[in-house]
Each structure stands twice: as C-alpha cells, then as structure tokens.
Amino acid sequence: MTIHELSPQRSAALTGVIPPVSTPLTPDYEVDTASLTRLVDHLLAGGVDGLFVLGSTSEVAFLPDSHRKIVLDTVTHHVAGQVPVLAGVIDMTALRVLDHARVAVEAGVDGLVATAPFYTRTHPAEIELHFRTIAAQTGLPLYAYDLPVSVHSKLGGDLLLELASDGVLAGVKDSSGDEGALRGVILGRRDRRDIASFSVLTGSELTVETALWMGADGVVPGLGNVDPHGYARLFRAASNGDWEAARAEQERLLQLFELVNVGRPRMGLGSSALGAFKAALYLRGIIDHPTTAVPQIPLNDDEIARVGKYLSASGLL
Template identity: 30%
Template sequence: MTVNWCGVFPAVTTQIAEDQSIDLPGTQRVVDQLIRDGINGVIALGTVGENNSLDADEKIMILSAIVEAVNGRVPVITGVSEYDTRRAAHHARAAETAGADGLMLLPPMVYVPKAHELVKHFRGVAQHTGLPIMLYNNPPAYRAMIDDTVLGALTDVDTIVALKESAPDTRRFTDIRNVFGDRYALFAGLDDVALEGMYLGAQGWVSGLTNAFPRESVELVAAFQRGDHARAMAIYRWFMPLLHLDAEHDLVQTIKLAEQVMGRGSERVLPPRYVLDGERRAEVIAMVEHAAATRPALDVVRAA
C-alpha cells in the first residue's frame, strides 16, 4: 500500500493476557475497532505498543497479526526501536516481509549518538529496506536530536519521507518548513500540541489518546483540514486534560487504562511497567469518565 502521510495514525496498544502472554486476538480487535472509527493509519509497536518490552520474534508476531487484521484498509507503519543499527536493519527487513507498509525509525536506544552517527544509523537502516520511513524525533525521551544538520544530510535518501516531531518546542515545525519546504511530511507527535502542530505545517498526528477516543480525534483533524477551526478548537479544548497524559512518564499505563475505561481494551502491561494503582489510578479513571460524560456531540460541536 502507498502511504498517504496525512491524518490520524494512532500508536496502537499491544494487548496482554492475564498470564502476561501476548493477546493477539485482543490486539487485532482494538486495531479493527480503530479502523471502523475512521483512523487513517496504524502505528504498530511504538512506545504505546511496548516495543522495547518485546523480543524480536514477538514483535514480528504482533506486526503480522496487525497486518492481518488491517487487511489493506489503512497503511500499517511499524516502530523500529533497537539498540543498534544491525538490529534495527534486521527488524526493518523482517517487518517488510511481514507486510508493513512503512517504518517509524527511532534513534538507537541507550547510546546517545552524535549527529554524524545518527545520520549513519538512519542510512544504515534505509539501505536494507525499500519501505518508506518516518523518522521519530523525541529528544526528551531519547536524548538525541534530529536537527537540521541530520535532516539536511538525509535529503538524498528517497525513502526517508516523513518526520514525527515530538520536541515540545512547536517552533520546530516552522523552522523545518522554512529550511526544507515540503521535503519531509511532518506529523505532530505529542498529543497536547497536536493542533498547534497542524497550524504550523503538520499533515498528520501520531496519537496515543486516540486509542480511547478515536472518533473525536478523527473529527478534530478533519475539522481543521476543512477549515472549521471553531469545531477543531472545541474538540481540542475538551480533549486537552487527557492529551496531557501523553507527555507523562507513565503514558503507556494511562493510555491503556483509558482504553479499558472506554471498553476498548485492557490496561495490562508488560514489566518493567505495572498497572497504575492508588491515587494516580483514581485520578486517571476520573479524568476519562469526565471526558466520556462531556464528550462533544460530533454533529453539533460549537466553539467554547
């Protein structure tokens, strides 16, 4: 499938069974529900998919199950989050064989590369696959910055086509557009600056909280794209308390708990993460229940 780098691409959850095994039917079910609710693409095995808590075989098993469930309805992009270039290239090849339509490529885990090393890492993976690649910039999480020097050194790599921008400074969107024009398709990567990112040039949104509220997420982006800014702003203001959860260290647990409260999946996670408890759990449940009770009627949304 040719990837149309536009719209809402949720970072989907990997469902976990009570015995801590991978729940493939459950994972397929939540992905199918998201597609039925109108999302434009799937990000498999991202942070919310607990990529780094899985071994290599599990990753391909989960990706294959997601590809099967999607059945060509939307593109499937898979996270490539490995310790080194060799492992990343191996996963990229395996993902292509498993039927992925594109890759979301992260910097190497643990080791913090210098700019020239980061360029070589991205090139090293790209030369082992024909799939289109979205780079993932998240310096607070991974301590590596995909800056203009790195992006400039990769302009000749035709398969590197998009950038998920998760730096908290939204000025990055304008700076990238000013330097590179439309060379890279930009995606907002932090939920609570998604609308700002779209105003500044992002074509799409890689989202976490879409897992719990997909229809509202889709309508938010659709309203912006058709120029109904009052509608987009109303949905965004309603959504914002939950969207802030995406920027917290426990985002995987909070997103999966929100998904469970909304009857869409399970909160179970893989170690070293554990389900929320105590005040934090009660706080998140209350936030989700309030959002559900006050969710905008999508056919009559008005600006707040």
Template identity: 30%
Template structure:
C-alpha cells in the same frame, strides 16, 4: 541482510495515526482478541493509519518474538484498510534491519526509526547511521525525533542532509518544541513529499498551522473519532467544532497527570482502554497497571468528557 535497491512506492501520509498500544494478556503474551478489538476501534474511528511498536506500544520492553507476533497479527487484521507503520528502532543496527525485513515480509507499509538509545550518538555518527541503514530497510522509512527518551535529537541540519535519501518519507516529532517543528516543516521546501507529524496531541492545531500533516496521538487509541474530527475541523477552518474537540482532548489529557512515574502515560492509556472494554490494562515489565484509586480517577475523567458512560 540484503539491499534490494527496489523502487519505493510513494507513501503520502496525513491525518491521525495512533501509536498503537500493545495489548498483553500476561508477560510476553499478546492479547489477540484485545488487539483485534483495538484495531477495529481505531479504524472505525477514521484514522489514516496505525503505528505499531512506538513509545506508546512499549516496543523496547517487548521480546523480539512478541514484536514479530504483533506485526504479523496486526497486518493480517488491518488487511490493507489503512497503512501499517512499524517501529524498528533497536540498540543494535542488525536487529533494526532484521525487524524491518520481517515487517516487509508481513506486508507492512512503512518502517519508523528513531535515534539509537543508551549510547548517545553525535550528529556526524547519527547521519552516517541513517545513511548506512536506510538502503537496507526494504520499506519507506519515517524518522522519529524523540529526544525525551533517546536523549538525542535529529537536528535540522542532519535532517537537511537526509532529505537526499528518497526512501525517507518524513518525520514524526515528539519533542514538543514548536520552534523545532516549524523549522522541520521548512524542509518541505526541499522535500514537498515528506509527511511531517506532531506527537504531543494538544499541539495538533499549532502543528497543522505551521505546515504539518497530522498527528501521532496516543489518545487516538481511546477516542480516535474525536482526534479525526479535530483534524478535519482544522482543515475545514471549522472553529466551533475545533473548540469542542480541543476541549475534549484537553480534558482527556488529564489522565496523563495521574500517577507519579513517567510510565503513567502508558498506564493511563491502557487503563482507559480497559475501562472501555477494548483490551487488558497490563503494561510490559517492569511497570504495573494502575491500582483501583488511580483507575477510578481515569474513569471519572472519561465520564466527565463523555467517553465513558457513568456506572
């Protein structure tokens, strides 16, 4: 590992950045044609970037080999049309650095790092962790608050200290706590260049009203143009278009209620993409795809909101 100490090109992000699903053909086998169709689909939809290897991308369930294959292929397909952000979170410090170095070599635009999971870190430990790892990551770095899965928050006081690190460019918050998000946006008084993104897609209007810059919305894998239109309507104060878009987004969100396990969010998103003919619906182990009854319910929801044509 080396610290390049190179200056970072500012990367100001806003708009809709889908946390890309990872299309799979089989266990540990990337669906290359599905990946290309998916990337073309979201780019045509007007997204402002793509985020690889996040929660929706099932990153912790993928082999290191497959993660690298995905990064290389995606960066090549995107071909600089939009920024590519790469999740580098790992339980091992050196693996996060190694993946970030590989992403930089491939031409990715930024790395994304959440709190290390399994062993919960205290805020003093977390602060030192980010301070130690940031100089070793040769890309602009976005922090990712995902306490529902990592069991650890980036507390506002910790982030306030981390504003001193120039190569950190912002935060994605998936906590769903709008009071936390409001306080997070308050850090722009110190770092006006930070990009602050909301994760839960139904909260996009409230998040932007608080000073947020955009959304990392899983549903934008399936209907990117709707989320982009929603974002644009909020910025333009177009209440009629916003209401229409939010009605579609809220209706789409019903697919996340199908199934009884937490993995239903990933299963539902991949099922929807499969129904649209974009990529396979196979999730990474240990999960199974939706069975026909659940898949039919996804299809009915997509048909009701006009995303899928009736058979």
C-alpha cells in the same frame, strides 16, 4: 544483511491521524491478540488514516522480539490493506534495527519507523549513516522518530531535510516537544519541490491544531487509542479550515489527557500514562486486561476508577 537493495519508495505524503497502537497483554504478559484485533477495529471505526505499531505507546522497549512479531503479524493480517501500517523497528544500533526491519518487511508493513541510535554516544555523522543504512537495505518508506527524551539526540532540521532530499526519509514523527524546530522543518520543506512528499507528523497530543496550522501533515497521538474519533474530528476540522472547531476539540482532548497523571507520584509518568491508556481501553470494553509490561508499575483499583471519571467527563463512558 540486505533485505532489498532498493531505494525507499517515493509516494504521496502520509497525512491524518496515525495512532501508535497500544499492545494489549494478558495477565501473564503474553500478547492478547483478540484484544489487539478489537483495538484495531476500534481505531479504524474511529476514522484513523493509518496505524503505527511498536512505538513508545506500544511499549516497544518492553517487548521481546517474539512479542513484536506477533503484533506485526496480527495487525497486518487483520488490517489487510485498509490503511497503511507503519512498524517501529526501534533499537540501539543499525544492525539490530535491520533485524527488526526484516521481520517487519516479511509481515507486510507499509513503512518503517526508527529513532536515532542510542546507548552509545553518537556523532551527527553516525546518526546520518544509521538512517542511510536502514533505508538502503529495506526498500520501504522510512520515517525518523525524533525522541530526544529517550535516545538523547535531537534530530536536526537540516539533517532531516537533507535525508528527505536524498530519498532516505519519507517523513518524521516529531516528539521532541520543540515547536520551533518543528516549524523550522515545515518551513524548510515549504518551497522545495523535491521533498514535497516528506511527511511532517507531530507526536504531541496537546498542540495538534497548532501544528496543523503551521503546516504539519498529521498527528501520531497516544491518546488516540482512547479517543480516535476525537482526533479524527480535530483533523477534519483543521483540514476544512474550521479552526474554532479544531480548537474546541483540542481543548476537550487536553482535559481528557489529564488521565495520564492518575498514578503519580506513586510511579513515573511512563507507567502512569501507558497504564491509564490501557485502563481506559479496558473500561471501554475494548481490551480484556489493563496489564502493562514489567517493570512498569500497574495502576491500582482506585487509579483505574479515576481514569473512568475522566472518560465519563469526556462523554466516553
């Protein structure tokens, strides 16, 4: 199963705005590569510092392996080294993850992102072995994705810091919603020179300036597909110590984020949010279709029009 018998590469901490790239689809559920490259150009023009493909906002859980490969090949070829590209290799167990990792390595990505194993009931020791196995056999920086709402396991701070110290993990994307635990990881890293390059990234669109003030290195915002410029402004303001400007930008993005609810209660939050992101990109002329993968429920014309009102109120239309 070996891809590369190497330890993960040590490098500088990944920082900045790294949006999880939406996956544009045609009406018959194929990957719309022309729209995908336009979306990548939109994000790069917005000042992002990296791209995360095949994450939750990318609809990774809905995409067959052939679609995943098309996304990887399209994005890495188009980006051509302008910014780092991280690839989600998310699946239920380590051997399945390694299959995805092999394809991602061949595509030329710069790092891998994996959750804890799921579906099976896993012990913390098995979660640790999961990450150690992936890291040992890929040779690329590995980022843990803390997503307990989907995988039903919370990644403990002590485990993350231990794996960072051992060179297994290059960073974490924290989408747990547990701000106290996030701060604990930041504090645990603070005085340890051996893990100074361990990146702590928040997955919350709504508390970015707070996470950066606590010492987080960056943000992985789904809403960043719609408004990458806004998150880039927020990050620059925080980096410059202009917390008033960062707060103001965050509050504007908070209002824009309300578009994720346009489909509720007719559908679940996932269908509503991912559909709203795609509707916004469609209305902005960036992608050709707002199609989401089945069995997600699509937004109707009225709901798409409501997305447009949020965009107009935020100055994006």
